[in-house]
Structure formats: C-alpha cells, structure tokens
Amino acid sequence: MPSSSATATQPNPKPRRTGGSVRSKDAHAEVLAAAAELLEECGFGALTIEGVAARSGVAKSTIYRWWKSKAELIMETFNTTVTQRLRVPDTGSVKRDLTIFIRELYRISSFPWRVNALRGLMTAAQFDEAFADVFRGWIGERRAVVAQILQRGQERGEIAPDIDLEHAVDLVFGPFWYRLLVQHAPLNGSLAGGHVAQVLQGLAPQTQT
Template sequence: MPNHEARTRTSGRRRSEDAHQEVLQGVLEMLEEQGYGAITIEGVAARTGVAKSTIYRWWSSKGDLVMEAYGRAIRQRMPVPDRGSVEADLTAFVADLYRIARHPARMSALRGLMAEAQVDATFAESFRAWVGERQQVVTDLLQRGVDRGELPTDADLRHAVDLVFGPFWYRLLVGHAPLRAADAPGHVRTVLAGLRQRPPGPAPATVRGGAAR
C-alpha cells in the first residue's frame, strides 16, 4: 500500500497540473472575449481561482502566459496533417488556417496580438517565438516533400513559408479579401508550382561575327 506521503505528493502534483491547465484555459477565454489589452494577471487570478503569486511563479510575464495559452489552443485546433503528399498536407494546413474566418472572436484576438507585437517590444519576443513555431510546422511539411522527391532539394523553403502565410496575414489584417478554406488548394498549387520551377540559367552569350560577346 502506498504511504501517505507519496499519496500527498501525487495529489499535490495533480492539483498543480490541474490549476496550470485552468489558468491556460481561462486566459484563452479572456483573450477571445476581451482581447489582449484587457487581460491582467489579477483578472486571471480572479477568474481561475489560482493565486496571483502562483501565476507569476509559472510565467514571468503576461505575454508569456497569453502566448502559451494561445499556442496550446492552436496546436489542438490545427493538428499537423500527414496525408502522404506535400500538396495534400499543405492544403489541409492552409484550409485549417483560413477557417479562422468562421470565428470572428478568434480573428479579433489574433489581430490584437499582432497589433500589440508592433508596440510592445517585450511582448513581441513572445509573439515571434510563437510565429516561429508555426513557421516550423510548414517548413517540416515542405521538407517532407523534399525528402519524398516531390520538391527539388534546392527549394527555397524559407521563402515558401512566407508565401504560405502571406495571404493569411494580409487578408486577416487588411480585410481586402475573404479568408476561405475553398481557396486553399489553389493557393497551395501556386506556391508549389513556384518551388518546382527551376530558375532560369544565365543568358546565352550573343554571337556576332563568329565571336561570343
């Protein structure tokens, strides 16, 4: 039979883990209800019943807390696809990305995070770290395509990642065109066609009077 001390440690650890998850869920809900600017650690503590001192012990700043909560939600909402081809994988990813348009509160929250990252240098670090994680997901999808021989080994994957996310951010922030999951296949085909097209070689020398110039 396990001793009382072991049961107490296990119970305490479970309560701590539960509280940790409650804070992350509470922050996510506050972000999508109120926006980043309205969140305070005091408000998080009041909403979740977790002491402010405990929250500060787990996260060094509001930005770190919010981006951990948001990053966890995105990983749950957008599992990494593995459908057997780079086109299928990337199309599934982009379609999921564009489906944010079905959730106005999520769109507003993400716009707010981007805006905050432009004016708060400390938060910008947490935001860029999250963006880097999402970029790595797409880089890995493209690298699988390279490994399977679907894309050339010298493909510029870094630029391709920017091309994948570019329409999403541009349409999300400017609002000049809709984000529609139905557009994902065409957008992906355009990106992949560019990756597969070999850049032109040097222009041939002009020959005049039998001499190359």
C-alpha cells in the same frame, strides 16, 4: 455604475488562491480556462490580469510569477485551447499536405476570439522584446511544419531542389497573416487549395526546353 472592465464580467469571483513558483496543476488550469473565457467575452485588449485573477480565484501576484506578461499568458492559453499538438500531414503529395495544413489554419476565421488573440499577440510582439522572442519561437514551430512538407516535396521531385526554403515558407504563410491583420479579404478554408496551387506553380521544377 457597473464597470466595463474584464474584472466586472465575473459576478462571483472564486475564493483567492495563492501559490509559489511551483505551479499547482489545478490553479494553472483554472487560470488558462479563465483567460480563454475572458478572451471570448471581451477580447485581447480589454482582458486584464486582474480580470483573470478574479475569474480564476488565483492571486494576481501568483499569475505574474507564472507568466511574465499578459501576452505570454494569452499565448499559452491559445496553444492549450487551439493547437495542443501540430499535425504534420503526410499523404505522399506536397499539394495535398499543404492544402490540409492551410485549410486547418484558415479555420481560425470561424472563431473571432482566436482571430482577436492572434492580432493582439502580433501587436504585443512589436513592442515587447522579451515577448517577441517567445512569439518568434512559437511561429518558428509552425514554419518548421511547412518546411518539412516542402522538403518532402523536394525529395519526391515535386518542388525544385534549389528553392530558397525560407522564402517558400513565407509564401505559404503570407496570405494568412496579411489577411488576418489587414482584413482586406476573407480567410476561408475553401480558398486553401487555390492558394496552395498558386504557390506551388512558382516552386515547381523548371522543365527543360
């Protein structure tokens, strides 16, 4: 009976390639491409390093030398495929900048494998302390983009100067992560403007009475 594992989805495994601690660019790219394919085909949970090795033709031992865990491999795959470079909108309006950023963030709902990968990475970060540090660093890069947008808003007087910036960033990302993980409501780019407007109501400068 055919196996349902990720390895079985590769009918014609590539010839096995071995490598050392210095990554071959071609082999590195093949591993990431194989991981992306298998993520889309079978999801985070069913994906295995053995499956990636079979699909890419790169030895399992080599993959483990290059990445400490499946989660780290998937994170690099996600970054390479989806978010090679973070765009920092700068339109002169904090509302427009945040709406552009959040609309792009919510687009993940159009790609089920990306949603699955992010949920898997979040889960892995709860149980693997070493990966948790990597994951927090990755999240921190995205938080820094939003913090930069908010700081520019403060400089223009659109946002109160005394807000708790870390908490404000939490407010911006809260709907994304809560809806991604709990799945109680949709993530849709058309909702971005309304979500941003509600957040900014609480961050606006207080008018003097």
